[in-house]
Amino acid sequence: MTAFPSDTEVLRARMVEEQIVRRGIRDPRVLRAMAEVPRHVFVDAEFSHVAYGDHALPIGLDQTISQPYMVALMTERLDLLPQDRVLEIGTGSGYQTAVLARLVGEVYSVERLEVLAEDAQERLARLDVRNVQFRIGDGTLGWPEEAPFDGILVAAGAPGIPHTLMGQLRSGGRLVVPVGPIGRQGLRVYEKRDGGEHELLESLPCAFVPLVGEEGWPDAKKSS
Numbered sequence: 363m364t365a366f367p368s369d370t371e372v373l374r375a376r377m378v379e380e381q382i383v384r385r386g387i388r389d390p391r392v393l394r395a396m397a398e399v400p401r402h403v404f405v406d407a408e409f410s411h412v413a414y415g416d417h418a419l420p421i422g423l424d425q426t427i428s429q430p431y432m433v434a435l436m437t438e439r440l441d442l443l444p445q446d447r448v449l450e451i452g453t454g455s456g457y458q459t460a461v462l463a464r465l466v467g468e469v470y471s472v473e474r475l476e477v478l479a480e481d482a483q484e485r486l487a488r489l490d491v492r493n494v495q496f497r498i499g500d501g502t503l504g505w506p507e508e509a510p511f512d513g514i515l516v517a518a519g520a521p522g523i524p525h526t527l528m529g530q531l532r533s534g535g536r537l538v539v540p541v542g543p544i545g546r547q548g549l550r551v552y553e554k555r556d557g558g559e560h561e562l563l564e565s566l567p568c569a570f571v572p573l574v575g576e577e578g579w580p581d582a583k584k585s586s
């Protein structure tokens with residue numbers, strides 16, 4: 363019997379082509395992961411008909427599942443290898459988590475809102491994703507017991523550079539983080555250098571829900 367692609371496979375292929383490849387994402391591993399992870403599983407039933415649209419969607423509690431292009435862009439900029447261990451702050455729906463889990467050895471994902479964390483965990487279990495560890499709590503404090511990480515992805519807008527997280531990154535690793543208030547946010551890509559210094563590789567316009575956390579933000583004014 364010929365295997366025909368399912369409806370959602372067709373929608374994902376179109377999403378990858380029209381929203382992601384067209385905007386310049388080229389890493390074949392990232393494109394494959396985006397074509398494979400079933401985004402409709404990560405949104406409420408009332409939004410499943412628009413799950414593959416070019417936008418973020420509400421996931422409850424004033425939070426959103428990120429736009430597919432943003433997920434692909436952040437993932438590509440982390441420049442990940444299959445054996446890497448990645449820290450994600452802001453599990454949300456678990457969609458970005460699932461994409462990362464296809465690309466690396468282990469994902470450590472922290473979410474402050476218990477309800478979202480539990481739903482995400484359930485979805486990933488249903489999809490048989492096994493290389494993710496979850497924690498409910500304040501992600502601005504990172505996950506010190508498992509540090510250093512090869513890459514760190516922050517899925518909510520920080521007021522300044524998250525120094526605690528930078529401290530949990532291995533030298534040579536990348537931190538991708540939206541910084542600044544809504545309307546003036548930049549998706550920043552940092553690479554950590556040998557002496558512990560960090561270099562800003564890039565800053566691109568973006569719009570994320572705020573990161574709510576404990577870390578002091580001494581440089582928040584400077585970077586806003």
Ligand code: SAH
Nearest residue numbers: 427428452454455458473474501573574575
């Ligand atoms: N990539 C996710 C995006 C979720 S939105 C997705 O596509 O579904 C950002 C998430 O960050 C929200 O769920 C919010 O609750 C969470 N968040 C905000 N501040 C946080 C913090 N300090 N620690 C952990 N999670 C945080």
